[in-house]
Amino acid sequence: MELPERVLAAPVLLRHFEAADAPDVRRLADDWEVARWTAALPHPYAEGMAEAWIAGHADARVRSGEHAYAITRTGDGTLVGALGIRPEANVHGHFGYWIGRAHWGEGCATAATRAAIAILFARTDLDAVWAVHLVDNVASARVMEKCGLRVLREEERTHRGQPRAFHVRGIARAAWDALRGCG
Ligand SMILES: CC(C)(COP(=O)(O)OP(=O)(O)OC[C@H]1O[C@@H](n2cnc3c(N)ncnc32)[C@H](O)[C@@H]1OP(=O)(O)O)[C@@H](O)C(=O)NCCC(=O)NCCS
Structure with missing residues (x-):
């Protein structure tokens, strides 16, 4: 399934990554x-990894349906992070994101997440969208909370070689419609 190439969700614009983004990604x-x-x-994020990652995006869209988006600021086009949207959820759910530390607290992840949920409900017939975060990742928990994703359950998973507690969160289509874009 092809998702949109660009999505305006002020204060961010989501777009496909380009080869020229590699130094910023790294x-x-x-x-x-x-x-x-x-x-x-x-980690560490070695030289060449960003180039290889970006070069694989077109194939990934076809193979797994995952769409990787550059999260950029609408104001000046600065690349601030990445968002992956997966119409067919993998073990990490329907989407995942990260924002560079210099840009934390600017509302970028929240805007990108709202856009991800809107795209998923608009372009698929999913009844619900879900995602996961480490229980102690308070920033990510807050992002998902602001977007209406409620905790469904706690799960222990192996994370970077260690057992860690995760929250699985989700939002039903009807709840999303009621929020009309998470006000
Ligand atoms: C999680 C992350 C994506 C958030 O990105 P962001 O653009 O800073 O998020 P936003 O600005 O949209 O919102 C962050 C919210 O968390 C809150 N927050 C951040 N750190 C917090 C803390 N230590 N305690 C409580 N709240 C916190 C912010 O105040 C804000 O909430 P508010 O708008 O109610 O004030 C970013 O911190 C990050 O990339 N972390 C590392 C990677 C990661 O965790 N990825 C997600 C894996 S599930």
Whole structure:
């Protein structure tokens, strides 16, 4: 399934990554304070990884349906982070995100998450959208809470080699419609 190539969700614009984004991706992602909360970000984030990751996006869209978006600021186009949207959820749910530390607290993850949920409900017939976060990831918990994702259950999972507690959160289509975009 093809999802939109660009999505305006002020204060962010979501767009496909371009090869030229690689140095910014590496600069933002090569940070343990970002990586340690994620399942998939390599650490350290070595030279060449961003280029390879971006080069694989077109194939991933076809193969797994995952769409990786650059989260950019509408004001100046600055790349601040990444969002993955998965119409077919994997073990981490329908979406995941990270924001470079210099841009935390600007509302970017919340805007990107609202856009992700809106896209998923608009482009699929899913009854509900779900995602996961480490229980002690208070920033991510707050982002999901602000977007109407309620805690469904707690699960222990292996995270970066250690057993850790996760919250699985979700929102039903009807609840999303009632929120009309999470006010
Ligand atoms: C989680 C993350 C994506 C949030 O990005 P962000 O753009 O800063 O998020 P937003 O600005 O949209 O919202 C963050 C909210 O968390 C709150 N928050 C942040 N740190 C907090 C803390 N230590 N305690 C309580 N609330 C906190 C902020 O105040 C804000 O809530 P508010 O709008 O009610 O004030 C970012 O911190 C990050 O990339 N972390 C590392 C990677 C990660 O955790 N990815 C998600 C894995 S599930």
